[in-house]
Amino acid sequence: MKTLICAVTFAALCSPLWGQVQGAEACLAKAMQNGTDPTLCLDAPDAACMDNAQETPVVSTSCFAENRAQWGAAIGKRMDMLPDTTDTTVARIEARYDVIGAMVQCDRIEALAKAASDLSGPQIALQKERCLARANALTYVRLFARTHPAVEDSQ
Numbered sequence: 258m259k260t261l262i263c264a265v266t267f268a269a270l271c272s273p274l275w276g277q278v279q280g281a282e283a284c285l286a287k288a289m290q291n292g293t294d295p296t297l298c299l300d301a302p303d304a305a306c307m308d309n310a311q312e313t314p315v316v317s318t319s320c321f322a323e324n325r326a327q328w329g330a331a332i333g334k335r336m337d338m339l340p341d342t343t344d345t346t347v348a349r350i351e352a353r354y355d356v357i358g359a360m361v362q363c364d365r366i367e368a369l370a371k372a373a374s375d376l377s378g379p380q381i382a383l384q385k386e387r388c389l390a391r392a393n394a395l396t397y398v399r400l401f402a403r404t405h406p407a408v409e410d411s412q
Contacts (some may be wrong), residue, residue, distance in 0.1 A: 278327045301392045314379040321386040328393035348403040360393030
């Protein structure tokens with residue numbers, strides 16, 4: 258029964274994520290055009306996962322895992338759409354190492370939390386998954402910013 262409740266709650270929390278990730282692209286384009294902070298476009302997907310984090314950290318952790326997967330898929334899709342130029346090749350390399358660097362920092366945060374905090378296992382797992390999801394999201398923002406004209410010009 259607990260598994261069913263968790264699955265239903267997980268589905269309810271995560272189902273809007275793909276739409277939010279897709280919607281973020283329009284938000285990013287507008288932010289680039291207006292010169293505003295594009296990272297504000299990431300707030301809705303994060304908020305959806307944090308709604309019940311205190312009561313159900315495992316469900317929120319699963320939501321962030323789905324969020325991370327969706328941002329990862331968006332990164333891959335955008336990289337596939339890029340034309341083969343020196344600038345876009347550099348953007349691909351930068352994106353790859355942005356993700357790797359961020360993952361190392363998320364591992365560091367997890368290790369420190371385990372060694373020197375009072376957080377429970379589920380809270381640490383939530384913290385790490387949230388960090389990983391945000392890392393993918395921020396990598397997508399940087400990739401989008403570096404390649405926004407290139408993708409639109411190639412279509």
